[in-house]
Amino acid sequence: MKANPKDVNTGVYYIDGDVSSGYGALAAGCKFVGGYPITPSTEAFEAVCRRGPLVGAMFIQMEDELGSIASVVGASWAGVKSMTITSGPGFSLMMETIGFGAMLETPFVLLNIQRGGPSTGVPTKTGQADMMQSRWGSHGDYELIAISPDSPQEMFDYTIKAFNLAERYRCPVMIMSDECVGHMTEKVVIPPADEIEVEPRRFYDGPINEYLPFKPDEDLVPPMVKAGDGYKLYITGLIHDERGYSIKNEEYKFIYTKRLVDKIRLNKDKIIELKEEETDDAEVVVVSYGISSRVAVRGIEKAREKGIKVGSLRLVTVWPFPDEKIAELAKTIKAFVVPEINYGQIAFEVERCSHGEANVILVPHGGAGVHNPDDICDAIEYAAKEKKRIEGVIEYKTKLEKLVFEEGYKLHE
Amino acid sequence: MAEIIFVGFGGQGIIKSGIITGRGASIFDNKSATMTQSFGPEARGGACSTQLVISDSKVLYPYVETADVLVAMSQAGYDKYEHELSEQGVLLIDEDLVKPKPPRDEIKIFSISATRFAEELGNKIIANVVMLGFFTAVTKLVSKEGMKKAVADSVPSRFVELNLKAFDRGFQHKKL
Numbered sequence: 001m002k003a004n005p006k007d008v009n010t011g012v013y014y015i016d017g018d019v020s021s022g023y024g025a026l027a028a029g030c031k032f033v034g035g036y037p038i039t040p041s042t043e044a045f046e047a048v049c050r051r052g053p054l055v056g057a058m059f060i061q062m063e064d065e066l067g068s069i070a071s072v073v074g075a076s077w078a079g080v081k082s083m084t085i086t087s088g089p090g091f092s093l094m095m096e097t098i099g100f101g102a103m104l105e106t107p108f109v110l111l112n113i114q115r116g117g118p119s120t121g122v123p124t125k126t127g128q129a130d131m132m133q134s135r136w137g138s139h140g141d142y143e144l145i146a147i148s149p150d151s152p153q154e155m156f157d158y159t160i161k162a163f164n165l166a167e168r169y170r171c172p173v174m175i176m177s178d179e180c181v182g183h184m185t186e187k188v189v190i191p192p193a194d195e196i197e198v199e200p201r202r203f204y205d206g207p208i209n210e211y212l213p214f215k216p217d218e219d220l221v222p223p224m225v226k227a228g229d230g231y232k233l234y235i236t237g238l239i240h241d242e243r244g245y246s247i248k249n250e251e252y253k254f255i256y257t258k259r260l261v262d263k264i265r266l267n268k269d270k271i272i273e274l275k276e277e278e279t280d281d282a283e284v285v286v287v288s289y290g291i292s293s294r295v296a297v298r299g300i301e302k303a304r305e306k307g308i309k310v311g312s313l314r315l316v317t318v319w320p321f322p323d324e325k326i327a328e329l330a331k332t333i334k335a336f337v338v339p340e341i342n343y344g345q346i347a348f349e350v351e352r353c354s355h356g357e358a359n360v361i362l363v364p365h366g367g368a369g370v371h372n373p374d375d376i377c378d379a380i381e382y383a384a385k386e387k388k389r390i391e392g393v394i395e396y397k398t399k400l401e402k403l404v405f406e407e408g409y410k411l412h413e
Numbered sequence: 414m415a416e417i418i419f420v421g422f423g424g425q426g427i428i429k430s431g432i433i434t435g436r437g438a439s440i441f442d443n444k445s446a447t448m449t450q451s452f453g454p455e456a457r458g459g460a461c462s463t464q465l466v467i468s469d470s471k472v473l474y475p476y477v478e479t480a481d482v483l484v485a486m487s488q489a490g491y492d493k494y495e496h497e498l499s500e501q502g503v504l505l506i507d508e509d510l511v512k513p514k515p516p517r518d519e520i521k522i523f524s525i526s527a528t529r530f531a532e533e534l535g536n537k538i539i540a541n542v543v544m545l546g547f548f549t550a551v552t553k554l555v556s557k558e559g560m561k562k563a564v565a566d567s568v569p570s571r572f573v574e575l576n577l578k579a580f581d582r583g584f585q586h587k588k589l
Contacts, residue, residue: 187445298473
């Protein structure tokens, strides 16, 4: 289905990633945003607030993030595409209801403009340390999808994709962006509506008394109805059968959990999007996502100038994780280099999937800034030279770390 | 490719200067321009900077490595970023607000009383646009037409005329 022309503000803009994502949500047909504005995601709220009323979309500033995410789950069950927008502290508060959303197979999008943490951390500066939280933050077994754009244009394009995936697989989809991309301003081209593909809500169209809210179609995804349209609808966070009634036996728990997980795992090939460059004859492959992939570009250029064969694998989709792709590359290369603005999250996933066939070098960053491209270049150089297979993740010592711990950085200068 | 840094205090329109220049370059001059910013939690008064990379091809790495141009509207900003200016760099300052160190290497310094001119035009809030006019005339990195369109596109409609006047005031200062 094509986007509704009324929802799309076709044109050429010079806007930041936050605003671009807000426009993308509206273009995808989002009609409800519930949230509690927080730096550095505020501009996305502002975009939705300014433009939303023109396209029949509503924004409610809720009393807090617990209310925000609950309003989004509710709005989605009422039949409209819904989104919330947040950053670190708000993301933490939303965790319980994200699991509730996953349990009720509720399509919604969560935009997280990551900032430095933990806690209030550094509100106006960047971080990429919520990656594992996005995957494992809520309790219990479930799978969801997370995307990590690296430019304002991608913030538009992948916000639409996030809505499409949420509707397609009836699950929460997270846009795990960061302050740098959120506040980066570039040209954004918003195409005409007939060039934008949107996934409509999969509504049930059978007889009214035969509707079972959790009876899946062949692809493991059940169709939905709108709450309040007269269907018998019983929805609960307890493990439930096809009718939605709570059911507690071991066998059914297994069946239900397996379906929640399998509807994503079995469709990994359709969901995962990667950008791969010059990996064919590479000795070293840099695995990156979000802003770190834009920074890695420069590190890779510098390493190539030194004659090192280095490729790049950019994770556009971070969850589900491309296990097979990493395993396949591990067999042909010496090492992976993983720059991320945290102390090792995705690097450990890369190590898990490389099955000891390649070294994995983490280039960490504490947040509130991005990597020095020289560090990424140096790590690539080290990775290419190292002949031994070293177990576990090797933590690369960056220039910043040397400055702080070896050269005696003065705190109050 | 050109790498530019604008620095000043929050409230001076430093980030707006980056947006206007980036918009002029990317929308009206059809180049690529990536703008990134750094600011603190304060609405006004805190140190504030914006980095802009302008290129004929797609900007991949979005940050400034060595600045070709530094536009300084505050002493603190100048002190913090002066060392990032390249040896052949161009330094633009509001001469009433920034006292530069003796010039190093082959750096060229261009001065303007942007804030004072803005006050003469009726409102010091347009000092950044006076500076942008001067910047356009000195660096020629973005076309005058492109910049004027970007200024007009970036301010509330009732202030377009005043801002364009401010832009021209800065632009003409180069010739004086």
